[in-house]
Structure formats: structure tokens, C-alpha cells
Amino acid sequence: MYLCASINEKAEFIIFRTMANISEKAKQMPASAIRKLVPYADAAKKQGVKVYHLNLGQPDIKSPSCALDAIRNYSQENVSYSHSAGLMELRKGLVEKYYKKIGIDITVDELIVTIAGSESVNLALEIACNPGDEVIVLEPFYTNYNTFAFMNGLTLKAIPTDIRNGFQIPPIEEFEKAITDKTKAILVCNPGNPTGTQYSKESMLALGEIARKHDLFLLSDEVYREFCYTDEPHFSAMNIPGLEQNVILIDSVSKRYNLCGARIGCIVSHNKDVMTAAMKFAQARLCPPVIGQIAAIGSLDTPDEYFEAVREEYIKRRDFMIEGLNRIEGVFTPLPMGAFYTIAELPVDDTESFAKWMLEHFRINDETTMVTPAASFYKTPGKGLNHARIAYVLEVDEMKKALHILEEGLKAYPGKTI
């Protein structure tokens, strides 16, 4: 407690000011590593500098018109609550029009609409694990997994993967070594953010075997499922035979249809205890955003051509970006097979210092390029220091300029290693 007295403006009476202290959790909560450099980008913009955002997974791709039309044709006279599990039309539509089509066989009771993939990840961890439990992740991993683990009192145990083989799932022995009495779940992202790696059916079955053997939950984040660039179809954890009671699917509707801000996702499981618990947590926050749900209902009529066009566009952007990156001296990045990110090894001491330096000091014709330092995607101290996450969500012309600035920046950076 801190107390200080001051006299109010009219000097009529003395006001004693007091201050209460925030919780330990609030103090220790990790700040978003991804957004740490935003003030530097803002400062550059204030100077009139154009910043190419290779750091953000904010696609410029249009949403399907059926989704946008659903928003524009909103005909209710007010916006009332929906069921806590979401509008029945959306739940049924997802089950029948989307999941059935891609070979995931579920009932309406096995799906609850969430406030985007974010709520879904948090719910999955909260439902699967007790505080103190350990969760296995593949390193590098989506940095907010760390945040949600912290919020639930969990420890992430990271199994390293290798940039040289495209961050594929390591041999099962590595999992065996990492599993302890406290391990409660494996959390995978397929295709992966930040790596863009797509796991094969064989890899997913192997993960399933490990989960089965040690009685673990397999939390499968498949929000980038429709962003796969191989000919091999995406294999969902929901289809691992015999593992029905251990799999929790984390999914996003808004991400799939470039409606990121609509914040609509879902949590799916055949495990009744999981869904009963998810429903109780869902009731506490009353309902998912309703206008976003209306857009999501609209998106159910998205024609296949939409995904084909988006896929083609991303393959074009990916190929351009990966080729461009690998042409820069000292840069290496594998070819990602999904999502819209890649992890690149840069010839620098520390990508955080480099990214900051670019924003503060490096410009070509009043333009600069921003990348995401990747150390926060790693749990092992010291790992990923020379890695950056690069999103290929901009148009090719923009990426061309961004890459040129990056290349010149790397040459000029004082902390370069080649």
C-alpha cells in the first residue's frame, strides 16, 4: 500500500490517495513477444517511413462475398445473445456442410462455437490439464501457447525440430524422453504457425500412438487446415483410429475465410466429459460474438473455387518469398507446405536486435521492412536467436520491395555474422 495526501484544487479538503497492488499472475504474465517491436514500427511511421509488414499474419485476401453479404444483410432489430454453444444454424452448418465434406464425422453436440481459435486453445488446455502439468509442444511453436500455458499454470515442454528438414516431427524416442509423470497433453499445430510445416498421416498416427501409450490428450490446432500446398490431403487428428476420447480439435472459422477479426472458432471432441466441461466454461462468458457468427453462417456457402483461388495465390506468394529469401547471402529457409509463414535463419547475431535496428535505422527511399524475431517461438534458452518468422501475406510486388530492403539491411547491419 502506498498513501499520499494531496489537497484538491479548491483546497477545501485533503484527499488521501491509496493504491492497491495487482496480482502476481498479472505481474508475471508474459507480454506478447510478437508485439514488442510495434512501438518501433509506430515511431518509424510517425517519421513518414513506410513499413513492409513481413511480421504480421494479417492477410489482404478478400473474404468470400457470401460471408460479407451476411453481415450487410443483417435484418434483426437488435443483436441478442445466442446460445452459449453458438447459433444452432452455425453448429449444424459446420457439422454438415464443412466437417462432413472434409471427412471429419461429428455430431452437433461434439462442437461448441468459441471466440476464435484463441478461446479454443485456452479451453483445451484448461480442460485437459491441471495446474503443474506439462504439455509437450514441438519447437518452434505459436508463441501464445506459452501465454495460455502460463495462464493455466502449465509448463510447456518443447521438443526441438530441425529447420534443415523443414521442422518435421522428430523420432518418437524424443517424445518418450520428454514425457514425465506430469505430462498430460501434446499440443500440435498442423499446418504449423510459425513453421508452415504440414505433418503427414504417418506422423499424426505416430503422435497418436504416443498419446495412446501414455494416456495423453492430443490437442490438435488445425486452424490453417485450408492453407495446405501439398497434394497429400490434410490428415486431421480427429481421424486417428481409437484415439477419439483423447483428441480435442482446436479450429477457427474466421481464419479460414479471411474473417480474422470476426473471432469465430470452435472446439470439437468426441469426448463427452470434454464437451460438458467446455459448455460450462462457454456459459460463463454467455455467448460467442453474434454478428461474427452471422458472417460465419454466410461463409458456409463458400464455393470450392474460393479455396482453390486462395491456395493458388498463396503458393505464388510462398514460392516468390522462399526463393527470394534463399537467394540472399547467408539466409536459409525451408519450403513451408502450409499456413502463410516461414521461419528463416538470418546471418545476424540476434534477430531481435536486427529487427529493431531495421525499424530505427535502416531505410531505402523512406521504406523499411519488419520481421518477427523468432526466439519467443522457442522454449529452449538461446534457441532461435538467429531465426525470424516471415509471413507471405503481401502481394508479390510489395514482397519484392520488402525483400530488397531486407537484403540491403542485412548487408549494412553491424551485427551480421558473415
Place this chain on the structure above:
Amino acid sequence: MYLCASINEKAEFIIFRTMANISEKAKQMPASAIRKLVPYADAAKKQGVKVYHLNLGQPDIKSPSCALDAIRNYSQENVSYSHSAGLMELRKGLVEKYYKKIGIDITVDELIVTIAGSESVNLALEIACNPGDEVIVLEPFYTNYNTFAFMNGLTLKAIPTDIRNGFQIPPIEEFEKAITDKTKAILVCNPGNPTGTQYSKESMLALGEIARKHDLFLLSDEVYREFCYTDEPHFSAMNIPGLEQNVILIDSVSKRYNLCGARIGCIVSHNKDVMTAAMKFAQARLCPPVIGQIAAIGSLDTPDEYFEAVREEYIKRRDFMIEGLNRIEGVFTPLPMGAFYTIAELPVDDTESFAKWMLEHFRINDETTMVTPAASFYKTPGKGLNHARIAYVLEVDEMKKALHILEEGLKAYPGKTI
């Protein structure tokens, strides 16, 4: 772990099924007491029975046309993420067009847009309190306070209030008695759900004194601020002199403008540590729903006449409902001064049994009335058993029929006490 083997349909191989167990928190999480009776209502509806919902705070009042127009005029080609703290236009608009007007003086940095009042309550508790801490509430209280307290490992300590004096704040000695070394915050709802009680400036200053003396956070849930029916203006906790660093304001935009499903609220505090922490939690879930934020921006232009008309309508409904309830033999309810609920004492053994019985067995011309049993709004065991929460959100003609059925139901109910 439970294991069972089964042979797949084609009898090609044996599938070993396994099942992982959910967390203790997920098991113990309280189910929504408010929604417990929903299956009974659904069953009645399936029989073709019309149910008058006096149990739900789902208003039929129209949203301001400027809010609905904002949705319908959505002109972006996709829905991208907003800043984690919300769209700057909304934050600035709330600070300058709304809070300034009602005498709450804050800066943009002191406001973060949340996923409705629900996220705001949870954040306030999470930021103010450590697991194991105690939070003082006035009984009866909004039942989800209990849920959010549970989720954060907190204990609610309820100070009883009295239906006979309209649930006013009890003498300060009662707070002194309830405060222990573990007390970290006082959580008030003004005007209150479920009581409709509006606290006077004097009461709020007295609460402020207690918070100051014991160095507690004062978490002030003011989501019903625009639903006040007294001539005395609403006095916000934000205006308690000298308590700036201890007050966290929980507010809702969607509730204020009958946009409940839009899920837009905010958390407000002059305390920098609180806002820094809130920002970290906000970043973890990326951003609040963007289309809802668009509606909220539209709502900033709502003319004063809108609130006046809504207020008049609710006063009419309230007066009708309260008079009607008190005319029924054995029923007592005070005159609520805000929100759109009242707590009524019914001449029954147990309002939960009564409410269930009404839904299962009592009809007049194939219609029945549903009320919310109020025991879950109480923490003290055995309290509120003969209380029900009644919402006056329906039109007068509907309420008239609902009240008639309630009156006849009370006469016929086998567990009546008069």
C-alpha cells in the same frame, strides 16, 4: 485411463480405445444455475407450450439505428484483426463521446475494449486477486461472479442485504466483519443484477472509504448504468475522490445499446499497473470481435432521446410488473431503481422446484411462465430458496399473461407455503 478393445467394421484389425481424464477444474467448474432449467423449457416447447420467459435478461428493445446501420454498411473486403485494445476510433469515441459526457474523465490509455462485460469481470478479478484471495460481494449477486471467482481460484465472501429495504448497502460494520487478511477486493454491481438496486453517492463513498482503509480494489460493474429510474444521477466508482488507483470499472457497450450479442465491453482504470496487465491478457486473445466493434462505433452517435425512450419504456414495464407481483397473495418484491430485474419472494418451499413444476405440469391454454430460482445468486447456504429473479423485458401485454399464469400456478403448486 480406461482401455477397451474393439474390432473395426471390416474386422481387419483391433482398435484399442483409450480415454484421457479431464482436469479437476473442468470437473468442478459450476454449471450455469440460470440455464439449469432450460431443458425443461425446451421439453415444454416441444409439446407445443408457449413459455413466457420472465427468467431471461434478453430485451426486445431495438438497437439504435446508427448501430445497426454501421453493421449493414460494412464496406471492408475482409474482416481483419483490430489492435488488441480495440479499434482506436472506438476507444477515442468512448472516452470523448460517452464517458466525458457522463462525467467520467479518462484517457484512451485508461480504457481497453473487451469481449463484453464478461471478459471485463474476469480480467478485473484476475488482475486484482491472487488465487486464495477473498472478494467481498453483496448478496444476492450476479451468479457468474461465482463462476469467474472459481475460475481464478478465489472465494466470494457474501454480505447479506435485505429484500425489505430494497437490498441497500448494509452498515459499514458488516464489511468490517467480513474483511480478513485475505480480502483483496470488493465487487459491486450498480445498478445491480439481480436486484435492480441503485446505490446512492453516499453509499459508494462509504464503500470507497472501506476500500481505502483496507487497501482493497473496488471492482465496479456498471453495465446497467443507463438503465436507472431515479432522479438521482448514477454515481460511478470512478468518481470517488482519492480512490483512483483502486477502482477498476467493468463496463459494457453492447448491453447499453441492446446489442447484447455483439459482445463489446471495456475495462477502465486510472491504475497504470492494472492497464498494463490488462493489455497483456488482451494480447493473448489477439483482439475483441471487430464487427461488434463496428456496431459499437456506430452506437456512439446514439441520440439522448434513445435512452429517454428506453428508460420510459422500462419504467412502464417495471411499474406494471412490480404492482402485478405484489398483488399476488404471498408475493413480495421491492421497487427496483435500475437494470431490468427484480428479486421476488414467492410463497413456496423452493423456487427451483416451483419453476420446474411450472414448466413440467402447469399450463393455462397451453401457456406457462418461467422464472429464475434465485438461490444461485446467494452464497450463504439456504438463503434465497423462496426468491426468484424476474426480468421485466417483455411487453406489457405479454407480462400480463405471464403474471396471470404465475398467480394461478402459485395457487395450484403443491409446495406452497400459504
